[in-house]
Amino acid sequence: MAEMIQPPLVDSTACFCRVDAGLKTVAGAKKYVPGTKLCLQPDIKLSIHPTRQKPSRSDRNRSQSSLLPGLPDDLAIACLIRVPRVDHRNLRLVCKRWHRLLAGNFFYSLRKSLGTIEEWIYVVKRDRDRKVTFHAFDPIYQLWQPLPPIPKEYSEALGFGSAVLSGCHLYLFGGKHPLKGPMRRVIFYNARTNKWHRAPDMLRRRHFFGSCVINNCLYVAGGENEGAHQSLRSSEVYDPKKNRWSFISAMSTAMVPFIGVVYEGKWYLKGLGSHRQVLSEVYDPGSDSWGPVYDGMVSGWRNPSASLDGKLYALDCKDGCKIRVYDEDTGSWSKHIDSKAHLGNSKALEAAALLPLNGKLCIIRNNMSISLINVSGPEDAGPRAEHLWETITGKGQFKTMMSNIWSSIAGRNRLKGHILHCQVLQA
Incomplete structure (x- = not known):
């Protein structure tokens, strides 16, 4: 009978299969065992450790829980961007995905494009004990918010x-x-x-x-x-x-x-x-x-002042109940709006800031009272001028612990602190 062809024998002393498992890979074995050869056995792998394939981005997205159960994320985001800003602090506590969503620019860019972005008033104030404190006012719900x-x-x-x-x-x-x-x-x-x-x-x-x-x-x-x-x-x-x-x-x-x-x-x-x-x-x-x-702008310029819609406004009295506007053509300041209901000249009632807020001018006083003026009304409103003014604080909105905080902030027992800075922030 013809001689049967035998497969070549494997030299066990030179086979990577016999290399100690601590060397991990063929490359590691070859480094320590010179002259070795790759074993011809077909079931030999180059690494004794099984490789794990990283899940694709789509697989990871499928494994994540949805923002709102039963809804795709785009619809969930469409719902969340319509939630009032006063509730955003609680939304961040729901889960990590909600927290990341509300902390990013994408969420607020959508709110801005939709027109749901809100402006709040932020006040930096020196209190009666000379400490600097920080407060935020929501003009929609007329509530002071914790910061x-x-x-x-x-x-x-x-x-x-x-x-x-x-x-x-x-x-x-x-x-x-x-x-x-x-x-x-x-x-x-x-x-x-x-x-x-x-x-x-x-x-x-x-x-x-x-x-x-x-x-x-x-x-x-x-x-x-x-x-x-x-x-x-x-x-x-x-x-x-x-x-x-x-x-x-x-x-x-x-x-x-x-x-x-x-x-x-x-x-x-x-x-x-x-x-x-x-x-x-x-x-x-x-x-x-x-x-x-x-020029005349500087000579009649008083603090506080603000620009809105290309016009420059300044307060003309201590409590801020009279506003003037700068006329660039004549180079002078002219009377614009008078509330006809002046509050007084005390330190507590003194106007500390004049800011643009939601298309109107906002006056913040040292006692934390806030007024809005619609300067887009007629130049000389006459006896109807008081209808252009609106007070957005002191309407019985503080019925919980905030009422006690308000008493401290407002300084009902003769205010000794004063406002340092006021700004408007969007979110």
């Missing part, structure tokens, strides 16, 4: 600035710490996550300075520094996209601003110079240049 306390470095600070970037980030910057002196520190509160965060420090230490926001960039100028308490000329800008501060052109003269406003794309400042004289300057970000201002 995380201001970080410790600003709980007793003086002369710090406040501004809003990206519509939802409230920045506090600079100021003077009672022990550490002037600061460069910058922090911000995110209205979407209800948390405080750090931001890059300013380039100069300063307090009692001017600040504004143009094209979503934060500008600061002037103020004082530690030492001889000399006024500063330096100016700088923070760009959130680059996440850094940069110096810009210095002011023409050193100044400690006490009033400022952005009007027609330029930043107007009015303050005291090194010799306590009143100075006025304007900054043009397009040309990065400062210049003096001598």
